[in-house]
Amino acid sequence: MTQTLHILGGGMAGSEAAWQAAEAGVPVVLHEMRPQVGTFAHRTGSFAEMVCSNSFRSDDDERNAVGLLHWEMGAAGGLIMEMARAHRLPAGGALAVDRDPFAEAVTARLRSHPLISVAEGEVTELPTEGHWIIATGPLTSGALAESIRAETGAEALAFFDAIAPIVYAESVDMTKAWMQSRYDKGETLEEQTAYMNCPLTKDEYEAFIDALLAAEKTEFHEGETAGYFDGCLPIEVMAERGRETLRFGPMKPVGLTNAHQPDVKPYAVVQLRRDNALGTLYNIVGFQTKMKYGAQTAVLKMIPALAEASFARLGGIHRNTFINSPTLLDAQMRLKSRPNIRFAGQITGVEGYVESAAMGLLAGRLAAAEIQGRSLEAPSGETAMGALIHHITGGAEAKTFQPMNVNFGLFPPIEAKGGRRGRKDRYKAYTDRAKEVFSEWLARQS
Known part of the structure; x- marks a missing residue:
């Protein structure tokens, strides 16, 4: 047997x-x-x-x-x-x-x-x-x-891992955001327009970084010395490495054209990817965070297209072991x-x-x-x-x-x-x- x-x-x-x-x-x-x-x-x-x-x-x-x-x-x-x-x-x-x-x-x-x-x-x-x-x-x-x-x-061994917020699609201001995959990648129109793109000007980006750096964050308990996994760094940790880090990471504006202002190149772009088949939920790509909930909503709503956003889930951080x-x-x-x-x-x-x-x-x-x-x-x-x-x-x-x-x-x-x-x-x-x-x-x- x-x-x-x-x-x-x-x-x-x-x-x-x-x-x-x-x-x-x-x-x-x-x-x-x-x-x-x-x-x-x-x-x-x-x-x-x-x-x-x-x-x-x-x-x-x-x-x-x-x-x-x-x-x-x-x-x-x-x-x-x-x-x-x-x-x-x-x-x-x-x-x-x-x-x-x-x-x-x-x-x-x-x-x-x-x-x-x-x-x-x-x-x-x-x-x-x-x-x-x-x-x-x-x-x-x-x-x-x-x-x-x-x-x-x-x-x-241990490291800290973070999760990104999820937004209700209906709460995104589509007069400011537009649908497009980076470089229009994909074989079908649906794939080529799979992401919501939320642009920021230089002043808006700078104000966002200032608020992000100043936001109240979850602190580790005494004795917790584990590092982060680089593939899931919280956005505030990336921002601490340099003010332009996010603009060359999850907020990079390359391969995108603002449908509302085709002749104006966004200084930075936040992308949201569909999270369910209904298209009612979108997660903020690369926006893992350890900001506390109150600070998190305030900072994320500084992104113009997310000014009135409602969140199905806020981001958070947890300790992983291996x-x-x-x-x-x-x-x-x-x-x-x-x-x-x-x-x-x-x-x-x-x-x-x-x-x-x-x-x-x-x-x-x-x-x-x-x-x-x-x-x-x-x-x-x-x-x-x-x-x-x-x-x-x-x-x-x-x-x-x-x-x-x-x-x-x-x-x-x-x-x-x-x-x-x-x-x-x-x-x-x-x-x-x-x-x-x-x-x-x-x-x-x-």
Whole structure:
């Protein structure tokens, strides 16, 4: 009789791991503490709930590393990627997702699978027996985090993460804002007009920066010394690095033409991306913040098109934890001191929804193969998934280990033929090589 795989955590990684293992023929028990035990960021008890952005980032699988990861997950029969595409929203070249229907669809598929059962309630200690995958994410409960620390003999690393506000679309002043994707990117008119753009003049931008820097912010508790993940820096932290930082970051005006004043180039632009299929909610792109709620609304309403804005959700900041995977995990993502336990998802030190789900996909396949007595190695580092797993299980420097998005810097270099390659050609070469190698890896499992 096939042994059961227990998966702790029903986020992106845990959901994908459960699907992959069950599809391989292994019985799965998926443990989830929500909704009985909530977290700072989650609102529901659904699996794969999106709590920060609703974007899976670039969908370009020829010249972008995260787009390549999308392709690999699709090729491997990934549930998360299938449901993301089924519930996608217009977002130019990005893959944005209608978050609630997406999570509900993932939940329905998992609960209806004949080999998956769900156990609700909190698990507070690392299990001593059986096959387990720990995929509790960056908001791992305090009791379980303490159990992990006790087992590893080391403090869990930590960083602070922030979420962006969500605005009711009807409250945006469209006599000042206009619809356009940057550089009109997208194949359809809907994709080319996927973003609301809110312009600022130089004086308006300067006043906004002054207010942002002076705003009351959430302070860390004594003893909290973790840093930020660079991919989710609060806007006020960026502004502290220089008054022009935001104008060259989330407020950059390039690739946009003001439909109301085509001959006037905006000094800065705030973009809002659709957050649901109805188009009633939009999130402020790149505007993660640690401003307190009162200050937050006052500062954001200084953006002219948002002067009368109503907010469905304000931004906030929370503490995320992750383990020092290069020292604690083996090449199969197993805890070296307890090889019956694997870790997957953001708790391993990958960053982003897609990366987390991809590590869940690998953990589910590796665990299923072990339970069934099959030999399965992780894919080569020439693939996106392989580059990530090799990074977290030994490729990264343990002393300076920090959360990492997938990027071509994690891939083995490609030698240029006949001279130096341009960047676009080089990235295309990376993705061509990865697709061939990943397809061969999948074929060996069939």
